[in-house]
Amino acid sequence: MSGWLARHLQALLFALGRLVRAPWATGFTVAVIAIALTLPAGFALLVESASRVSDQAATAIDLSVYFKLETPLPEVQQRAAQLRTRPEVSTVQVITAEQALRQLQQDSGLAAALAALGDNPLPQVISLRPSASASGPAAIDALRRELAAWPQVEVVQVDGDWTRRLTAILALLRRLALTVGGLLALGVVAVVGNIIRLEIHSRRAEIDITQLVGGSPAFIRRPFLYTGALYGGLGAVLAMLLLTFGSLLLATPVSQLAVSYGSHFALAAPGWREFAALLAAGVLLGLTGAWIAASRQLAALHPRFES
Amino acid sequence: MIRFDRVSKRYASGREALSGVSFEIAAGEMVFLTGRSGAGKSSVLRLIALLQHPSRGQVQVLGKDLSKLPQSHIPAFRRQLGMVFQDHRLLIDRSVFDNVALPLVVAHTPLADLDKRVRAALDQVGLLDRIQARPLELSVGEQQRVGIARAIVGRPPLLVADEPTGNLDPQLSREIMALFGRLRDAGATVVVASHDMALVRESGLRQIQLVDGRLADGGVAP
Structure with a gap:
C-alpha cells in the first residue's frame, strides 16, 4: 500500500472511530444533515415527477x-x-x-x-x-x-395553454427548490463547520503535541476533513432512506388523487442516480464545512510549550 | 549546532524575558540551561523550538537561521528536534505505544519500521512491558520516561528537555541523565533546562546560566 493511501486510510479510520465512539452526538448531527438534505431533494423529486407529465403534455399540443x-x-x-x-x-x-x-x-x-x-x-x-x-x-x-x-x-x-401554464409553474417550483436547497446546503455547511470547530477545541492538547513533534498542517487537518465528509455522507445515506420511505408512503395516495383528475401522474421513487447525486452533495457539503472550520481554527492555533 | 547572538525577547505584556543573550552549543555537546524560575530558560527553549521568534538578535539551530525559515518548513524542522516537557504532555486517551509512535506517524514512517523503533525507544527507557498501558495507569516517573521515549524515537540530532527530572526522585533523575548521556554519546546534542543544581553539579557538564533574562555564565562552548 502506498504511503499516501495509508495516511488517508489512517485518517479515515481515525475519524470513523471518533464518530462511532460518540453514537448519540453523531446520530443527532447526521439526523440534522439528513433532514436538511431530504427537504430539497424530496421537493426536487416531486418537481421532476411533475415535469415528466408536463413534458409528455408539451408534445401533445x-x-x-x-x-x-x-x-x-x-x-x-x-x-x-x-x-x-x-x-x-x-x-x-x-x-x-x-x-x-x-x-x-x-x-x-x-x-x-x-x-x-x-x-x-x-x-x-x-x-x-x-x-x-x-x-x-x-x-x-x-x-x-x-x-x-x-x-x-x-x-x-x-x-395548449394549460401546458404552458404548467411549464411556467414547474419552472417556478424548480427555482424555489434550488433556492431552498441552496439555503439548506449553507445550513449543512454551518452545522458541520460548527461541529468541527468544537472538535478542534476539545482536541487542543492533541493538536499542540502533534504540532510540537512536527505534524504538518495537512496531517493535522486531514482527520477533521474526513470527519466532515463522513457526517455529510452518512447524512446523505439517511436522507436517501427517508426519501425512499416517503415516496413509498405517498405513492398510492398521490396516484389515486391523480387518477381522480384523469391524470397518470406518479411520484418518482429515488434511484441510483439520485442516490449518487445526494451522496456527492452530502460529502461535498460536509467537506466544505470542515475545510472552512479547520482552516480557520488551525491557522489560529500555535503550540503551547507549557500545558 | 545552536547559536544565540545578542538575542532579546520582549512579550506583549512588556516583560523582557531575555536581554542580549549570546551563547553557542556545539554539535554532540550536552549542556545544562540553569537559572531560577523566570530567569528565561523556557524562553530560550521556545526560541530553539521555533515556538516564538526573538524580538532582536539571531537564533541559529541545526545550521539554520530560524528567522529566515519559511512557515512551511517549520514542521520538518521540528521533526529534527526531540522535546521533553516537565508535564510530559502525553495523550491520555492513547496507549504508551501510540504516544511514543506519534513523531514517527507524522514523519510517515513505514509501519514495520515504526513498530521496531517504538519498541527500541521504550526498551531504552525501561518501559517495554507497559507498551499497551494508558498514561494515567503509569506513575509520574513512568510518564516522564514515556515522554523521553517519544522525544528520542525519531533519533533527532537535537534533544531539548525542560525540567525533565522535576517530578522524579534522585535515583530516577540520575537514570534519566544517564540516558541523555548515552544519547549524547550516540551523537545527539542535548540541552537540558534545570534548576536542580545538585544534579547539574554532579554531572560536571557545562551550564549556561541565566539570571533575570541575562547570560551570567557559560556562553561559550569549550
Whole structure:
C-alpha cells in the first residue's frame, strides 16, 4: 500500500472511530444533515415527477384548423396531404363536417334538434399535432399563423395553454427548490463547520503535541476533513432512506388523487442516480464545512510549550 | 549546532524575558540551561523550538537561521528536534505505544519500521512491558520516561528537555541523565533546562546560566 493511501486510510479510520465512539452526538448531527438534505431533494423529486407529465403534455399540443363552411372536402383533403409531407407535423387527421355532426348527435343528446336543422352548421376540420421537435411555443405560433393565412381557413385554435401554464409553474417550483436547497446546503455547511470547530477545541492538547513533534498542517487537518465528509455522507445515506420511505408512503395516495383528475401522474421513487447525486452533495457539503472550520481554527492555533 | 547572538525577547505584556543573550552549543555537546524560575530558560527553549521568534538578535539551530525559515518548513524542522516537557504532555486517551509512535506517524514512517523503533525507544527507557498501558495507569516517573521515549524515537540530532527530572526522585533523575548521556554519546546534542543544581553539579557538564533574562555564565562552548 502506498504511503499516501495509508495516511488517508489512517485518517479515515481515525475519524470513523471518533464518530462511532460518540453514537448519540453523531446520530443527532447526521439526523440534522439528513433532514436538511431530504427537504430539497424530496421537493426536487416531486418537481421532476411533475415535469415528466408536463413534458409528455408539451408534445401533445394539438392545433385545430377550422375551414370556412363553403370549403369543399377535396380541397381540405388536399391541404391535409400537404401537411403530412412536412417534417414539423407529426399527425394529421381530417374530421369531415358529417363526422363532426354525427359525433355531436351522439355525444350531446340533441340528435332530434340537430336533425331539424336543414344544413350541417359544422365546418370541415383538420386536427394536427406538431412533432416533438416543433412543439416549442415559437414553432407552434409560427405554424398557427401560417395556417391561419390560408384563404379557406376560418380560424386556427391551439389547445395548449394549460401546458404552458404548467411549464411556467414547474419552472417556478424548480427555482424555489434550488433556492431552498441552496439555503439548506449553507445550513449543512454551518452545522458541520460548527461541529468541527468544537472538535478542534476539545482536541487542543492533541493538536499542540502533534504540532510540537512536527505534524504538518495537512496531517493535522486531514482527520477533521474526513470527519466532515463522513457526517455529510452518512447524512446523505439517511436522507436517501427517508426519501425512499416517503415516496413509498405517498405513492398510492398521490396516484389515486391523480387518477381522480384523469391524470397518470406518479411520484418518482429515488434511484441510483439520485442516490449518487445526494451522496456527492452530502460529502461535498460536509467537506466544505470542515475545510472552512479547520482552516480557520488551525491557522489560529500555535503550540503551547507549557500545558 | 545552536547559536544565540545578542538575542532579546520582549512579550506583549512588556516583560523582557531575555536581554542580549549570546551563547553557542556545539554539535554532540550536552549542556545544562540553569537559572531560577523566570530567569528565561523556557524562553530560550521556545526560541530553539521555533515556538516564538526573538524580538532582536539571531537564533541559529541545526545550521539554520530560524528567522529566515519559511512557515512551511517549520514542521520538518521540528521533526529534527526531540522535546521533553516537565508535564510530559502525553495523550491520555492513547496507549504508551501510540504516544511514543506519534513523531514517527507524522514523519510517515513505514509501519514495520515504526513498530521496531517504538519498541527500541521504550526498551531504552525501561518501559517495554507497559507498551499497551494508558498514561494515567503509569506513575509520574513512568510518564516522564514515556515522554523521553517519544522525544528520542525519531533519533533527532537535537534533544531539548525542560525540567525533565522535576517530578522524579534522585535515583530516577540520575537514570534519566544517564540516558541523555548515552544519547549524547550516540551523537545527539542535548540541552537540558534545570534548576536542580545538585544534579547539574554532579554531572560536571557545562551550564549556561541565566539570571533575570541575562547570560551570567557559560556562553561559550569549550
